[in-house]
Amino acid sequence: MIELNGVKTAFWPERVRIMDVGPRDGLQNEPYQLATSQKLALIEGLVNAGVRWIEATSFVHPKAVPQMADAAEVSAGLPRGNGVIYYALIPNEKGYDRALAAGIDHVGLVISVTETMNRKNINLSVAESLAIAEKVIGRAKADGVKVRVYASVAFVCAFEGRVDPARTIELTDKLMAMGCDQVCIADSVGRAHPGQVAGLLGALREKHGTERLAAHFHNTYGMAIANTLTAMQQGVSFFDASIGGLGGCPFSPGATGNTPTEDLVHLFHQMGVETGIDLEKLCDISDMVKDFSGSLPPSAYYRATRVKKAS
């Protein structure tokens, strides 16, 4: 608890860690396809801006996600010797092998909290996904590789609706017990509200502390920044975001994507919380994304500062 301008607030960290998931979660949900060289230019920009955690690509089958078919090429071209830690998404042990062969540092797995979403997403039961996670975590411990697992649709499921927090807590308990390095509580469809975020993350903090927790929000309903603030006040200090707000929501065609990294960094810097990231360099990358994609990134900070009046 700290005091800010005389007001007692909940947790208010000095510093937070930010993972940019734009190259994977963002690009995967965009209608266009970038060349490998464009993806690497984007990643290099993130590195130069001071981003230290990057979800670089995904080793799922190219048929499932054609945007990530160049996962090995992207991995081979990653800027090194800079302290940046690269994650890749993997679906299973085979993906784990491919990711490690390609030189990726650490891996992420997605498990949906609801059976319906897990089935629709990866055609497995939650129990089957947990069994895969357990095997991957075991091998990763031996290999010195970290495993983060997304607890997907942690608040609301596109099929089952509002998710009972007890279910997300149960999944997290199991992952924590397996020795999972980080559980990323993900509002995958962007429908969580701050009341849910406070309740769930407060409960998880009390059970597990926050050292191994991360939060991942989408801005579908414009609540990503409010949800991030709320998660921070519950003690979370590791957040996902995507440069420019890349991404979208397969269930809301007009919706924006992940929390824009610029908006998240701006929020934290305004509140006196360090990120180690240079906001203007982030906007330079969004300029590049704008050129690559031909459309204006949804980041509010980007639009407020980089769009000039039509003359």
Place this chain on the structure above:
Amino acid sequence: MIELNGVKTAFWPERVRIMDVGPRDGLQNEPYQLATSQKLALIEGLVNAGVRWIEATSFVHPKAVPQMADAAEVSAGLPRGNGVIYYALIPNEKGYDRALAAGIDHVGLVISVTETMNRKNINLSVAESLAIAEKVIGRAKADGVKVRVYASVAFVCAFEGRVDPARTIELTDKLMAMGCDQVCIADSVGRAHPGQVAGLLGALREKHGTERLAAHFHNTYGMAIANTLTAMQQGVSFFDASIGGLGGCPFSPGATGNTPTEDLVHLFHQMGVETGIDLEKLCDISDMVKDFSGSLPPSAYYRATRVKKAS
């Protein structure tokens, strides 16, 4: 203090009041000009959606704000017999006379917290503006009219930068002492962050309670919802918003406008806080705004629910 999902939170009201300022603050900052009939259609839509406080127009000089030249016509055409309370902005006693002659219920005045902004905006010192407010408040008491004063640039000034909360508190103290019915703490340039909001509104609550406080945010940097949440947690329960997110920021050409009413209502409803407003009917009005303006309203809720995939 209430407990939500087992987490102790600060103030969490059962119900909030929302003033839609789209017909005035919103339209005044849009590049196009609506016909009086279009403005009235928009206001009628708000009334039908359950909005009970509407800032309908402004009685400033038409040379200063040409978009509001039809203030008397708009006032004459307002839907009545429905319990809706209509406010109009006025610059001074002359504006007060015109507003009352036109049949407006209550009035609003703008005073900037900083001398530079007050001078640039209305070419008066803050002391001169306070003297006008005092006269208007005196007459209004006798007339049974309510006066709300916007404490403009309450957090950040486009010219003077970060505003010392002591200055906003001092202005608010003076207005409260005059018997001002409501002081609306306004982040006019959309640059406030939740730390500032918590600090200032917490301090104002301790001095004055929250019965006569309102909060007014712009979404320029994507923080309007986070700031609203924070103000609510400090005990504020009266909020301004504009339908669809109408409006803009004269200092940020690419920026969006006021807090979109849909997004605010959605936030509150998700959190179990009543507004009395029908969210889908609000979106119907934004459909109308889209047709009037030829561009997509910035409301996240609107975009997530009303934009269909291009087929």
